[in-house]
Amino acid sequence: MADGNNTSQQSPLDAMPLKPKRGFKRTIFFILAMVFGVIVYAYGFAVTDVNLDEIRSETRQTQLVRVLRALARPDLLSYERVETPTDTAFAMPCPAGGFNADGVDENARHITVEPACVEPGGKITVRGANFSANARGTLVQIPPSGDLELRLAEFQVDGNGDFELVVNTRERESDQPQTIRAITRENIGTIFKPVQVEVTSDAGVVSTVRSPRISKSTTDTWDRIIETVFLAFLATTLGTVIAVPLSFMAARNLMRDISVPMTKLALQLLAMPVGVGLGILAAGWARTISEQLTDSVFLVILGLVVIPFLMVLAFRWALPPVEEEPPTPMERSGRAVVILIASVGGIVVLFLLASLMVTVGDWLAPRLSTFDFLGSFVASLGDILNAIITLLTALATAGVLMNLAGKLGMWMRGHLPAGFIKVFRIPLAAAAGAVLAVLIGMGIGWLYQITDPMKIYWVPAAVGAAIGLALAIRAYQKEQVAIGLSIYYIARTIFNAIRSIEPLVMVIVFVVWVGIGPFAGSLALALHTVAALAKLYSEQVESIQSGPIEAVKASGATRIQTIVYAVIPQIVPPYISFTLYRWDINVRMSTIIGFAGGGGIGFLLQQNIRLLNYSAASVNMLAIAIVVASMDYLSSRIRERIV
Amino acid sequence: MLKVEHLTKIYEGGTLALDDVSFEVPDGQFLAVIGLSGSGKSTLLRCINRLIEPTDGRITWNGVDVTKASQEEMRRIRRRIGMVFQHFNLVHRSKVLTNVLQGSLGYVNPALSLINRFPKEEVSKAYRQLARVGLQEKAAQRADELSGGQQQRVGVARALMQDPEMILADEPVASLDPVLAHSIMQYLETINREDDVTVLCSLHFLDLVHRYADRAIALNEGKLVFQGPPSEIDDDKFKEIYGQEAERVG
Incomplete structure (x- = not known):
């Protein structure tokens, strides 16, 4: 190594000969490229029907002048x-x-x-x-x-x-x-x-x-533009709330390290449908219990005061704030029972709350005159709550059961002989694969109205079991399944698919579901917002500093604590910035979503254009321009302030 | 007692970062880990609390096999091991106090901590740790408003918050000037002497090793090339650790 510095005597500059002038071949290539470019452009002209005769024709010109003059005279007064x-x-x-x-x-x-x-x-x-x-x-x-x-x-x-x-x-x-x-x-x-x-x-x-x-056009435009702004507002807020948690699933740096042992994953997959079923059952009981009380408002309010009080006591006892030592199995099961009972109490409380909100809202609405919408809002919220309690309960129960199944899996790995686990996990993986495949098969069967049990149960079960088996045998040595990356890829694919469909197209489906009007428009915009924001957000998560994550992890924090303490503080500014940007886009989108039946000012604009009422259309466009410009100004100001 | 046996780490690209490293650290010792950049010091420290999964070998700490621990057990082990980083790794936008409280995340009720609620005792303990590193009046400031040396002191306070039995310090003074470096090293020394906390600290400068460490181990291209008291590092040993061309600077 001592003679390492005198091996290269040449200066790097000597080795560099002067570049020759552009060669003949290059010139030919350049000319061919030019010709090719011209041909492409000419074809483009033909395909897009560029027609200068039409532009020159006198009738077209007078029509254009007429429209332009009408547009220049907005029918404001x-x-x-x-x-x-x-x-x-x-x-x-x-x-x-x-x-x-x-x-x-x-x-x-x-x-x-x-x-x-x-x-x-x-x-x-x-x-x-x-x-x-x-x-x-x-x-x-x-x-x-x-x-x-x-x-x-x-x-x-x-x-x-x-x-x-x-x-x-x-x-x-x-x-x-x-x-x-x-x-x-x-x-x-x-x-x-x-x-x-x-x-x-x-x-x-x-x-x-x-x-x-x-003028009438102005008042109509005012009503519709208010509708438009709130349509965009609802779509953005709803979309943001859903997109934030989803964005973590589409962030590679968070998902990359998540892998679970095969045994645990298989048990969790088996626990999922059981959990959903139990959740629906539990929600059913809670509904029956709450229906005993809903006849009387007094009982409802009493229930709403007493049950949460008992729940707080139960959780205080079951979840002590600082735990020095791991609890004994006896303590654990005692706590589990208490939490279970308290959770059913929680579902009852939700049902009571929903019923109370509907009652109060319906009672308030006729008594508030101008502010009757507040009453209807409360009633609608109660209705929505009532509708989603069962879903939430099913999801929560599935989550809890999957957690327990995961613990069981870890316990088995720790306490049973390794050879037994290696053999045992093969049928387990097959069963999990079969369950998952049957669930997918049932979904497909519902969509295509297949009733043949062979096609929706047995074939998927066999295929799923085969895939599970193959995975279990392949993972014989390593055991770990990179579940995080799978979720990452699935989430990315879904977001990209949804994002590629314009809200203007989505609204057509929503119009069929909820009818023509701003509600359909805000749902379509919200769905698109979820996909677009989740992607933008997740890219922000991927670009955060990894140091703080490492530090929080090293202190013994759980995965969720790591996200709350190391990830979220870092992504707040870009998230706010992207949300405002999306609001901006949504306001613009909501001005045309009415063209497809989604309500808002687009509906009026389309009508006026169809009726050749250009002076009124001009008022609509003026309103759109003012709203979009002021939205743009406002959002950039807010961004400056916060970020 | 920390016991590392035949520890090997091969990264996914095939890089051999640690090659059959074995050593022991008695409780309460201040151990310096030295070696060139890329010699595997950071990987070694991170394998001990399994921020990096070792490829092979065994790490036992107080009789518990760390390499075999489940995720849940690993959390319980990690909360007893404080860690201090070269780049401090504070959450810039959070308050200094919140950064210190992060040290208690392994102990507190996970559900309540998610909405930023900590028990009163933990909060007053966090203030005490900040006072210990002389930063109690900075508690409400954002972490990125602090200077580098102050940020590292917050990092030390965060590690102290865990009531650690061991502290892993990964080049804690490499991004600081010499004066600040001594002040941070003195904090670590105090913790080591007064609280009887085992300290594993990777260091660049030999004078720091001589001044603070009870014992040193040296890595070269993932291999353990020296272990013993710092005073035994003479010129021959030095060349073995840092390569023939290296010259002593400090």
Whole structure:
């Protein structure tokens, strides 16, 4: 090793020859690439129907101008209008000796027709002067009978109060002089100087209104935009609450190290369906017990006070705050029984609470007038609680039972001979595989309406057992199963699948389930939010410092304690930031989710566009722009503050 | 008494980090672990509380086989072993007090600790540990507002919170300047002398080893190349541990 430093005498710079100029081959390649690029682009043009003739056509252009002008005049205010007629006489056909209209006062508002007489249907030029600047109006022809207005054209007065128009007259021959009338319509009042006007409705009722006043489009838009903002709010909060725990399952650095022995995993898988069944049973009992009490509000309240008190006492006794020594088996079983009874008490309390909330909500709603929604909210919460108690109980029981099965597995590994475990876990794994496969088979059977027991029970059971066997034999040496990584991959796959479906598509399914309206929209947005946020969150979890996790683990903390103390403090700022960002996206999404039946302002916008009511559509778009822009501003401000 | 027998660790990529390492540490000893970077010091310390799973060999502590312990048993073992890290490993955004209280997580009721509730005795104990390292007035500050030396003192207080019978210190002074290094080493020395806590401490500087350790072991490429009192590390031993080209600096 002593002569190691004089082996290389060459300086690294000598070895580097000058690079030759771009070679011929490279040039050819470059030209080919260019040609290929042009071909790709040309094909793109053909496929996307790029059509310049359409753009140039005059009808298209006038339509576009009409729409743009309507959009530029959002229908925010509605005005009362006055109509002012201005008449002049003309003849059709020309009488012998010609025809002369009466003289006009050049200083007053007037119109003139040239020529003063035409053959039936001939062209005339109409000129007006001294009109209100920029007023709009209609030009009509009135035959001598006087009861008919024949519409000739619309006109627009210029800034000087003049207009000139060439129109075709209608063929109404008469020896009497006819009338050409210019009717101008003008708005009464301005934003700065509104006036009160008396109007007569079609039914003959006279009333006083303000002009201008907030238009119907504006009030409708206001209602819908509020709906939109809250739709986005509900979707974001609901989605966040669900996404936070799920995101830990999709974080590789947390899941990587989780592996369980085969025996334990198999026992846990077997315990899961049993736990779900027991949970449903327990929830059933609790429901029966609570139904004895729900007839009387007094009993419900009494139950709500007494049972939690007893529960707190029970848990205080069963879960001492500091444990120096592991409890004896006697203590353990005593505690387990107490916790079990207290848990059933807890379910009863939940049922009572749900029933109380429904009662209170229904009682409050009619008594709160404007705030009746608070009453309905409480009642709905009670209803939701009532609906999910059974589910929660089933999940909790399954969790507890799986935990116990895991402990049993660990006990077996510690106390039974290793050879016995090695043999014993093979049938156990097969059984677990079979149970899991039958559960999946039942799901598939339900979806495809298969009733053949062969297909939904026996075949899956056999396949599952075979997979379990194979795994158990393969894991003969190592024993450990990397369950964490499996969960990680499953969670990732599900999130990616859900995330790839736009909420606009999801809402179609939700509309079938809960009907057209904002509820369907918020559910669709919430589901998409869960998938998108869980992915973003999990990537944040993956990028945290591992040091604190190591430190907390080293102090003897459980896995959940490690997450609470070492992971969560590190991810709070990015989580808040991503949640705000998602809220921003959801507000934008909720403005169009109405297009697919999801409620909110999109519903109104789509309707107005379909009805060609562009001035009203313009109000909707204005509202969307204001809400999105202010949301953006607000969220960036909050992010600055917190993060 | 900590007994390490034939401890071997091979990482997934095939790197041999520890190669048949055996040694014993009597209770109450201050043992220095020396060696070059990458010689396996950190791996050795982490195998003892199984933050890293050993590939082979046996570790027994007070008669309990650590390598065979289940997860639940391992938690009970870990809570008696405090650990101090080179990069302090505090949770930056949490309060200093919360960081110290983390040391009691292995003892308290898991359910209550999840909502950040600790028994009153534990909280006052955490204040006492902070007072012991002279930081009681910093309890309410965020951990990242502290200087490096202060952060390491919080790290020591966190380890003390566990009422440890042994402390594993993984290069506790490598990211600190010499003055701070001595102050942290003095805390460890006090804990070792007054509380009779066994200390395993990996160190870079030989003068620190001479000054604080009762005994030293040395690793070179995963192999145990020396064990004995620090005074026995003469120039020949030094070259054996650190390689022929190495020169003594301290």
